[in-house]
Amino acid sequence: MTRLSAEERRSALVQAALRVIARRGVTAATTRAIAAEAGMPLASFHYAFRSRDELIRELVAIVVESERLATMKSLTADVDIRSAVRAGLQAYFDLVVTEPGREQAMFELLHYALRTPGLGDLPRAQYESYYEVARVLLREGAARANVTWTLPLDEVAKLVVSLTDGLTLGWLADRDDAAAARLMDSAADFLATLAEPVSHSEPVTDPQGNPDTQPDPKSRPEEHS
């Protein structure tokens, strides 16, 4: 093996681990399997990482970030909000169908982190990243379609993430493409009902939809973007 910097080795091992996990699951991602996938002897693993969990932690962070960047690009040219939402769901779903193992790996990593002491803070970060992606896409999509969301942006984003999670799990279980398409249709119909045309005299309070600034969670405000 030619000489690599410690950082190069770490990156190569993380990418190798991701391939192994996508192909055969988190359980199969042993230090030996990861090192072999990266074409390194086992000892190089522990030269680059203190432990297997240290690699898993870096892996989740890197994959979440790369998913964030990839999904951010999925804004389409649609002008009406229903079509834009439907297209966004389809773009995500195409990703799932193209690489089911990869998306499955994200769920497995979530559950692994939930069960592993010392990794317990990862799930929150993972979902916060999902929510942020959803918020950005929903905000930009609404702006392009000249609509505002009638629920706080955070809540719409949570709905989107919940729906896509459910969509993904259901499809992974039954591989029913047509049912997934119908589900995305219904979800897009629903989300579109949460948007209304902008009123030009709209107040500009709380443009972020920050949950901490909501005066009363019980009240359901009329205008957010």
Place this chain on the structure above:
Amino acid sequence: MTRLSAEERRSALVQAALRVIARRGVTAATTRAIAAEAGMPLASFHYAFRSRDELIRELVAIVVESERLATMKSLTADVDIRSAVRAGLQAYFDLVVTEPGREQAMFELLHYALRTPGLGDLPRAQYESYYEVARVLLREGAARANVTWTLPLDEVAKLVVSLTDGLTLGWLADRDDAAAARLMDSAADFLATLAEPVSHSEPVTDPQGNPDTQPDPKSRPEEHS
């Protein structure tokens, strides 16, 4: 250990396995851990089951069935459909909060089955059971509220299961009870928009909403129950 029939042993081991998985995850459910939890020597495990996977297979079937029976009881006395749906979601969510490990175990078992050759047919059965529960509750709830669903029952059921899956995963990740409550509010609002008062001249075609009998998935019929 006193003498037990083979069937009693199998049942005891399955229940012990479920406790271990709920407490510490699928990975921790080794034959040793399961036998110890059941208070048996290791060899009794292999006397009752040919292999660990044979137990897992039986475990999933039993747990799915017991969840089916438990959830079937969750019909409330609410008469308007929005309240009934909201109460149903709350009943499910209370179950998740009370026993998070158990619900987490169902996801872990799904992913385990998806990765294990010979268990590949379990996920489909698991989700078909979820869908059936949802269909029964939605049909009965609609009947009590004197409404009909404006989408095929199957599609409403898939929406419900997707939303609850997403709800559960999100809560497991961030443990945000208030956010989960808001999500259930939005979901109930949405699902209620898919119901309309019964028209008494309603035709009685396709009362089951069977997907195989739908003439054209692209068309979105107006009346189903």
Place this chain on the structure above:
DNA sequence: GTCTATAAAGTGATAGAC
């Protein structure tokens, strides 16, 4: 029927030669 003892294979991690 029941259980101790052990086989056979796999695991994360490391010592120490080069």
Place this chain on the structure above:
DNA sequence: GTCTATCACTTTATAGAC
């Protein structure tokens, strides 16, 4: 810096004594 060889441990599964 790199890698072979190995440690200490855990896993599933079974042989064979009682």
